[in-house]
Amino acid sequence: MSKRRPATPKCCSDLTAAINPRFFKALCDPTRVAILVRLATCGRPCTVSEVANGCPIDVSVVSRHLAQLRDAGMAAGERRGKEVYYAVRFSAIASTLRHLADAIDACCPPTWSKPKRN
Secondary structure (H helix, E strand, O other), rough: OOOOOOOHHHHHHHHHHHHHHHHHHHHHHHHHHHHHHHHHHHOOOEEEHHHHHHOOOHHHHHHHHHOOOOOOOOOEEEOOOOOOEEEEEEHHHHHHHHHHHHHHHHHHOOOOOOOOOO
């Protein structure tokens, strides 16, 4: 006999849709987070070589990490000649996190509170 999963409550359907595995997978690697921060602090689109400059990893690895950030919607890449310039998609990141926070608020009412101090 197969076990059936309980149905997702209607209120949680937005939460399920808000949790994008690619987004969170991209954030689970400390190197990708460091690359995202490096790109964000640059303040302008940067080439893979510029992002890799000063990183302890090879340029090809930085390029793969940037591709994952792009696929997760956190970075945008634009080819200019032989170079690809990457920039952080700040509004897309904020929108994803805002949507997730709203979905959590709608689906998961607070049930736990801090104990009172004596």
